[in-house]
Amino acid sequence: MQAYYATQFVLPLPPGHRFPMGKYRLLRDRLSAELPEIHLAQAEPASDGQLALVHAPHYIQAISDGSVDARILREIGFPWSEAMAERARRSVGATIAACRTALREGIAANIAGGTHHAYPDRGGGFCVFNDAAVAARLMQAEARRGMKVAIVDLDVHQGNGTAHIFRHDPSVFTLSMHGQKNFPFRKEPGDLDVDLPDGTGDEAYLHALDVALDELAHRFDPDLVIYLAGADPHEGDRLGRLKLTWDGLEARDRRVFDWAWQRGVPLAFAMAGGYGHRIEDTVQAQVNTFSAALAYARRWHNRAR
Template sequence: MARMRVFYATQFVLSLPAGHRFPMGKYQLLRDRLVAEVPGVRLGQALPASDGELALVHTPAYISGISDGSVDAKVMREIGFPWSEAMAERARRSVGATISACRSAFADGVAANIAGGTHHAYADKGGGFCVFNDAAVASRLMQAEARRSQRATLRIAIIDLDVHQGNGTARIFRDDESVFTLSMHGQKNFPFRKEASDLDVNLPDGCRDDDYLHALEGALDELDRRFEPRLVIYLAGADPHEGDRLGRLKLTWDGLEARDRRVFDWAWQRRIPVAMAMAGGYGTRIEDTVQAQINTFKVAAQYAARWQNQPR
């Protein structure tokens, strides 16, 4: 049975006001279903990212402000969570989970973070339920480790298929030719002031399966023409689903599964390891968000098996 390492920090549950839009309960529900339904998953508790690791992307003032609660109240309002020690620790561990998933992907082909995908976080501020930018920190750390061990620059593609543009990630890597940022998102959706990714694919409200998948094929073809990554970080947002409250797209279950298969197949054909983070999901029914995510994990596990069963 192929293994797939999956990292979590579900023990940190934020106390949110009644009616808050963020579905905190989805992470434990997803973890429970992974154990029950996806053979070969090996769960590991995420370690917290250190100050030094976070500082590869984030400013010292922002790191310390989040850590001790001295961060400006305006910044916390933009993030959308009340500050607490649990919030700060969860944010660190969300980054740590993606770091561990990247390291495991090099060994196993595919690995994942139950949370993560916090792509609205900039170097000096957060936003949109994102505190620290896990994909950005993990990218910079993987590059630093590659320079130490291989004396080479690790080229990374961040394939962001959350329905909201990865504005923080785009800004962080704006002048970095070693990281390719691909964001495929709702044109009229949050954030309303977007940054320039290396490749932005703007989708109209109501976009359905066929048009979405056609756009994705074109985006992956362009990525292939312009860049040769040795690691993919995949933000597999559940929010393009037609049942999502904040998504405004109309993908079906089959459409989301086809999306995931195209990404994993693209990477598999080129033998590029994939570290996956779950990113957004705000279903009218929390069960729909968890169903979208468990479907993604089942696809990921199939590709992990391909990696581990290939001739050595």
């Protein structure tokens, strides 16, 4: 299975900053050491033209040259730097590469990505550009026929930017299952939003996911799934509050992978959020997602033989 990374670009964050930048390198190192069937490749940066499929040219330029408004930087939560701008491009590039690979091989991944709070003309919530939205638009542009894309967002925070971008687009279905009282506090209506109370737990969460995936199947027939496999629903997450156990998170991932596999739909996934009290817990949740994905990568490989 192919996975793409941009871990060489580390943002110079101030001491005490709450974003766990180190998780990406820790994840890459563990995948390299423990799951040798995963082939790791450095992502190429998304071009201006690719980003402009979703984002306003003036915003792309402002991020590139550092002229971005201070208010937008506050909403993003990162100070501007050349590394910030380059990493944002490569995070999008990694999801683009994962989608292209998934369309050939069945399943592929971005070690980062899931930047679902970014709007066309601004970022927010540690998200600069919206990688899933750009990748979906590009896959549609590259397809020889009309392509329908389902974005299955299981980060604990609603994918407000993604929902806004595709609100009037019937070719992209946005499913977001998230904490009702969590950030963002003003939600954007998507195609299917599932609001969950604090302390939901495994059983209620998995039941809600089953219902949501059934409704997705009833309403939409995708040619590609982009899955945001956030680690933040875990009970050890500082921002999550949904209280899923390790077993619950793994069952969640397997349900999504199996949903796509049973329908023969290629799937690209990204890591999205994770803010564990212990960074090791966030990385473990993500390693578990990759381990589950490998089983489906083997199935795709055997199907192609």
